Amino acid sequence: AQSVTQPDIHITVSEGASLELRCNYSYGATPYLFWYVQSPGQGLQLLLKYFSGDTLVQGIKGFEAEFKRSQSSFNLRKPSVHWSDAAEYFCAVAANFNKFYFGSGTKLNVKP
Amino acid sequence: DAGVTQSPTHLIKTRGQHVTLRCSPISGHKSVSWYQQVLGQGPQFIFQYYEKEERGRGNFPDRFSARQFPNYSSELNVNALLLGDSALYLCASSFRQGAGNEKLFFGSGTQLSVL
Numbered sequence: 620a621q622s623v624t625q626p627d628i629h630i631t632v633s634e635g636a637s638l639e640l641r642c643n644y645s646y647g648a649t650p651y652l653f654w655y656v657q658s659p660g661q662g663l664q665l666l667l668k669y670f671s672g673d674t675l676v677q678g679i680k681g682f683e684a685e686f687k688r689s690q691s692s693f694n695l696r697k698p699s700v701h702w703s704d705a706a707e708y709f710c711a712v713a714a715n716f717n718k719f720y721f722g723s724g725t726k727l728n729v730k731p
Numbered sequence: 732d733a734g735v736t737q738s739p740t741h742l743i744k745t746r747g748q749h750v751t752l753r754c755s756p757i758s759g760h761k762s763v764s765w766y767q768q769v770l771g772q773g774p775q776f777i778f779q780y781y782e783k784e785e786r787g788r789g790n791f792p793d794r795f796s797a798r799q800f801p802n803y804s805s806e807l808n809v810n811a812l813l814l815g816d817s818a819l820y821l822c823a824s825s826f827r828q829g830a831g832n833e834k835l836f837f838g839s840g841t842q843l844s845v846l
Binding site: 661665719723724 | 775819834
């Protein structure tokens with residue numbers, strides 16, 4: 620069965636520090652993987668996606684993610700975090716009919 | 732261009748009542764999906780509609796139903812509301828039905844509170 624695990628519920632980093640958010644997935648076939656960001660009371664905004672090809676994908680706002688099939692992981696990274704990056708981040712794997720399986724999210728706090 | 736729009740933004744109902752939530756997809760998008768996001772959790776898939784037909788259904792009771800209109804807008808209906816139905820309901824649109832390789836664009840959601 621398809622599932623996504625985000626092991627970190629909360630993460631706090633200092634502004635300017637690097638960031639890595641972990642995501643592990645379970646899916647029987649080639650996964651389509653996504654990272655979304657959600658600000659309080661808002662919908663989800665797509666940061667980046669992996670469908671195939673280069674395993675390092677670039678997204679908006681300076682984010683990138685690396686697909687590692689051997690580890691069933693799709694971790695999100697950013698070299699230097701800005702205060703405006705504080706939000707909740709969701710990893711998702713997509714199956715047929717646009718049925719997305721989301722992780723439970725990681726809340727990012729940014730210290731000044 | 733307008734994004735995905737949902738109405739109303741907030742709604743308060745009591746147990747046993749019925750609710751209808753509405754969604755307008757991005758212009759040109761033919762697929763609408765509905766998700767439920769309970770506080771502290773990730774969104775859970777409820778339905779997908781494409782070309783006015785239900786194409787996918789998540790693990791939700793029959794109290795939940797939806798439809799898609801000829802202009803591709805959609806309604807989500809929930810009957811006999813329970814306290815546990817309190818959640819943010821998100822609508823997402825995409826151009827095609829997709830085999831998982833479609834980008835979903837989400838609305839800001841309808842916050843439903845059941846008292």
